[in-house]
Amino acid sequence: MDVFLALADPNRRAMLDELVDGEQAAGALAKACPHLSQPAVSQHLKVLREVGLVEVRVDGQRRMYRRQPAALDDVDLWLLRHRNQWAGRLDALEHHLVTDTAEGIGP
Amino acid sequence: MDVFLALADPNRRAMLDELVDGEQAAGALAKACPHLSQPAVSQHLKVLREVGLVEVRVDGQRRMYRRQPAALDDVDLWLLRHRNQWAGRLDALEHHLVTDTAEGIGP
DNA sequence: GACAGATATAAGACTGTCGAAATATAGTCC
């Protein structure tokens, strides 16, 4: 299993999304994915761990997970080569960004 | 099948890599993947077509394929949110880039 | 040490994907 394959699963991407705001306990992540059982979440976390996308910190009886963005370097490198029209496409990209996340940024 | 899943296959990524320098006929792509049969290549091209990563142009009895980088926007958007330490990580990224591709750039 | 909570692991069924072989379609040349 490599990083690309790990990111191919929507549930795993959603779990990484949950971690954007900071570290979370495995249980909290499980509650954030109500359509998944606890073992399913644990298995996904194992995959994310194995490819280096997350790291764990033991805190009492909880395991706190945090992202490890360095693991995305491979994906970044690949994308950079396939995005050599960067300058031309940045506008559309930025437009998407603003449109999609504006409601979460206001005062 | 979505873009993330399409990119999860190393053969499909290799085929997109082949297209970086410009459009290629399906046959040329098949020859670039000697470990794959012609039907296998055709199936991968179908997947890439369906998710919008490539487009076809009919030229006589050949089908010329070219990349469609706009289809990578979803991936870009996702990565941007997971790379908010950009400034801090750019150095490492650039270092990788230079190290990995230097031999192909020289005078 | 027994118990409860949080998380991980094991085992099995199900599903989807990959690749090969055979076949079909479409264009070109004679």
Next chain:
DNA sequence: GGACTATATTTCGACAGTCTTATATCTGTC
């Protein structure tokens, strides 16, 4: 129209990934 080339599609078997249920492990509390 027939032979030939290039590409696509279909069918099938094998394998890998994902989910569920049941069980194990570890930690803190009484």
